[in-house]
Amino acid sequence: MNAKKVTSYVIRLILWTLVIAFFFWAISENMFGKIFEEPGKFMELLGRHLELVSISAGLAILTSVPLGILITRPSFRRSEWLIVNIANLGQTIPSLAVLALAMGFLGIGLKAAIVALYIYSLLPILQNTIAGLDSVRPEMKDAAKGMGLTPAQVLFKIELPAAASSIIAGIRTAVVLNIGTAALAYLIGGGGLGVWIFTGIQLFDNQTLISGAVPVTLLAVLVDLLFRGIEYLLVPKGIRLARKSAMESV
Amino acid sequence: MIEFNDVTKIYGGDVKAIDDISMTVEDGEFVILLGPSGCGKTTLLRMVNQLESISQGDIKIQGQNVREMDKIKMRRNTGYVIQSNGLFPNMTIEDNTMIVPDLLGWDRKKKKDRFNYLMDLVGLNPDDYRKRFPHELSGGQQQRVGVARAMAADPPVMLMDEPFGALDPIIREKVQDEFLAIQKEVKKTILFVSHDIDEAVRMGDKIALLRDGKVQQFDRPSELLIRPNNDFVSDFVGKDRVLRSMSLYSVEDLVTTFGLKNKEDTITDTKEISIDTSLRIAISMLLNQEADQLVIVDRQGQAKGSLTFDLIEKFLHQEVKGA
């Protein structure tokens, strides 16, 4: 074991200690008390939070992945740079602004929140779907075509497996951002765990605040991990090897 | 058999990438499409399996016009190998190789047998490679798999676009030799794109040398080297074309031509040369040698006489130039 490894372990240890210290402190100060005092309410807020995220992100996946596939077909190629630029531009718009704009047009309520979250999730998925499909080497598609694969077979057997990791990464980014943005949905009457966070801030009630903020954080971090796991399982082994050897050759 | 009848390819209304090409590739013939980059050789190849459309004229495979055939079916019945990395990274070597049989709905047993046969043919152990992925293989191995994949459904015609172009020279020569041995066994009708005159001379039964979309000469390699049609052809094959043509003949050809007989009185201080050696190497050995002759020995080690520059020159005039 060399000094560089030791430094890395020490830093890791310090960070873990900080996290554990935080939880130790929070528990000893009964910061999570609210969850145990009102478990029903907690489950309701968590349920609403998950509902907001899954409906909006689910619809966004169902829109963006097929759209990304469509745009990368030869007959739509010319519109691609336009869509990619719109996607880049659209992603600079802050999440709070998207929510505020949705409220401006749709008023307050669950529907406005879902629409805002849906729109906010579209672009990262679309962008990554297009980037993933574009990264498939042309000679690969050429070889497939030359061997007599139909366009649909080229898409499903060659292009989508090669683009899978990029598409899933886009979905992961979108869902994690969505979980955070859903915490703001309270502001436009969407409910969710944001209710406790904002109530806590307004009332200087740390217990309520932490009982909302920590679960949202854990949710985001765990979902991120979950999707990394899915990515590992869904991306074909050969593609992983290909990427590994590409990275080593850099 | 592949027939090209007045085939023309026009891009953007006026640029002729292929200009009125007519030629015939006979069954079992190995034809090289040779030329500098931009001459249209790849375009011509891709017109055969309809990856490029045909602007004018017809291409026929086994008498059938490719334009009238179902593209997908026709491609499945035509082997296609490209320069590099045409293997699909997400599929195992077996899945890669068996993709066309799979599309054709072969049963598992038949696919497995075919895979084993093909791997043996290209010199890879089927069980070692079955479950591996393209990126675990070296460039040479990948290209062997590429050749096996193209032959998977036993297509009568194979189209190869600089298949060995990405390999380093030593491996390339080895793979070329192996492929020639395979071709001797399977006798496919092959169209093979190359920009390398040495590769073309080494491998082709015939060479079609292209420039600006036109065929400059379509001939056997020796003819191309010895009797170039025009300045472009002689420039392309190089100033050392006569020397290059020597690689097409072996010492045995010379022995047969001059009817050299067994000779008992051996000269002891001279090096020996086997009758399998090509004349090009023989010349280089003579140049390397302090002595001005080499002893020709046959496969049994029997001396056949001595090889000198004079003899080679005589052979060149009589056999090659006079033929």
Place this chain on the structure above:
Amino acid sequence: MTDFLNYVQREWGTIFSYTLEHLQLVGIAIVIAILIGVPLGIYLTTNKYLAETILQVASIIITIPSIALFGIMIPVLSMIGQGIGFLPALIALVLYSQLPIIRNTYTAIQNVDPNIRDAAKGIGMTTFQRLTKVEIPNALPLIMAGVRTATVLNIGIGAIAAFIGSGGLGVLINSGISRGNSNMVLAGAVFVSLLALVADFILKFIQARITPKGIK
């Protein structure tokens, strides 16, 4: 629509001062983030184990929803009497900026063509000269791209920071919602979006300018 335009015209001064406040927060945060992230990113290229750890941590931090991070910081920073206001917002923005800045710096320095590095060594440059004359100039465009990502991200999170009293354009959205003034909400949303778009555009322009001609 005319309602909205009238509102903007009437409240122009307020909007402008909130914009300045917003820029101030984001600007200070980015400067601090660069001062931490760029040297750290460069240092990490010498220790890949530590690089892995730090990049992992930074990528976990960036997944934490901003409003939740503010929430977690309030009771912690309350212990030093800074639970809400400018300081927690600044800390959060600096933390969120670390991933794009460190990652891009690290990748950029690592991706400098080994041949160039060899050549620099070969003509007798010291490690420091190599860094300042060869590696950083070649890495600058990618580092700048990281700074741009961080800036755009920070403008968005800065708007959310208004809920913990850091000021800025988020105040318009916050007070607009609580007062039921939709023009105010809209003004906040529109101007914070414009700010992000303009910042993105300007930084992209700078990025293009500082890209050495040879590596465009």
